[in-house]
Amino acid sequence: MEPIQVVFLIGAALVLIPAVMVVTRSNLIHAALFLIVALFGVAMIFVLLEAFYWAVIQVVVYIGAIAIMIIMAIMVTRDVTGETHKSFNKNVVWAGLLGLLSVGTLLWALNEWPTFSAEVQLSPVDSQLVIEELGVMFFSGQGYLIPSIVASVLLLAALIAAIKIAFPIKQEEEE
């Protein structure tokens, strides 16, 4: 077995095992910490695919921002000491069936896809050029100009809303 295959197996295990733990842990903070491990595993897979940009973005956005926000949200809303909750309720059967159904559909769809099992010849890519191309695509009319503008307007609206909520209400206190 090639060393890179070993690394891939470690990466895959780092995604799958913590992913199972996320949904089965009864302590919410433990679940969030396992989520971080799973996201880190995804970043590792990206590195193996030589997609360094996506690996780094994965860590910045998902671990640096979203996972931290999830932990903060849990700590603010629930008992901070991480009280345990039952992770299964009576819907577990239906949820399991739905999960199996979607996994099956995905597997079937991927198998139908002609290039899924074909051997891919990886050609070395200049990752600098790929990022440049991506940047140009985001801001060109032929590319994703409108989606990126819509996304930024959405984020701006969310920011303004957050400031509005956080602002102290002065007039009501005076009245």
Next chain:
Amino acid sequence: MGFDPVQISAEWLRNLFLGWGASEGLTEVLLKFIGAFLVATVVMLVFVLLTWVERKGAARFQDRIGPNRVGPFGLVQPIADALKMLTKEDTRPAGADTVSYVLAPIIAVFSVLMAWAVIPFTEKWIGADLSVGVLYIAAVGSFGIVSVMMAGWSSNNKYSLIGAFRGVAQLISYEVPLFLSLLVPVFLARSMGINSIVYAQGEGGVWFILMAPLAALIYFVSSMAEVGRAPFDLLEAESEIVAGYHIEYSGIKFGLFQAAEFLHSFTFAALMAILFFGGWRGPWADQYMLLGLVYFLIKTSIFYLVIIWSRLTFPRVRIDHLMNLNWKFMVPVSLILLMGMPLIDYATRLQDNWVRVVAQLGFNLVLGVVAFSLAAREDRRQNKRERIVFEGRPVAVMPKAPAPEEETAA
């Protein structure tokens, strides 16, 4: 090119492993592991030296002599310190969450050591010359926040949890100006690769401090806040929350947190040297590569000393001042800087190189003067208002004294 001991030893090791019958792929992996191990070890050894620098520096600033008993100038003192730290009792609070409690200091050190993978010591001595190096450094820094959160939560202590909340609030807030000012050298070099940024400050270019002094200043201040050292050490403010998120840690685990803090400062000093002061660049560094290492270390040490200096000079800032400085001063200024500098660059695209440098420098200085005078005016107004209105500060509520009847009954 000059003498390169790393290259020679790597070649020797490669031949050795191949001679032992290892496959090509395995040899590559082994060499990479050895390289990573070496970088991590060297950086951890630097920490041992940094504790000595810190103690000696602090002593000199406070008109003392500092460690002077063990070895010349007390140079062997850090080894004694390290042994003391290793042999201390390793306590664990009752009700602590064992796995997170043990993992937190490890992740703290991990997040710092990871950054050294992309830092060029010399032209060739770089772990991995990633095309997204700057972004990578931002990414591994976010593990530090995770470790603060884990340590604060798993210790099962109210003070450590408060410290962790404060810490995360501060670290997340100061990441914004930190990354915004990191983008300025990226824009000036037209690349996110750390080594490309150093190259861009070489032939035909100048050190980026000459083009963006204001960005360098914002970067430096926010990196100090990001490390959480004085004057920004609110997350471990001894007088308020005992020691913050690592209050329950002792022995080697506390040592790891300390290592993370010291090395974090050292890393940011190194980044300051690389991003704004040309990294390993200097006279004759192109001919003799090892000279580049000397330049890099000298520049890094200077910035590390500046960090110690400001740590020992300024008192701790108040939390509202901290947030005001960040959101009302540094974030807007760095945003304007990030918008303005490309415009200036575009406007002067046909000019000579020195004209462009002077234009950027002028823009930085004007923006700096305007921003600082506005901030000073606002500060004066705030002070005046605070003197008149003496209320609205949160104060601790004293618990009600027990009624006298109960006392007699007891």
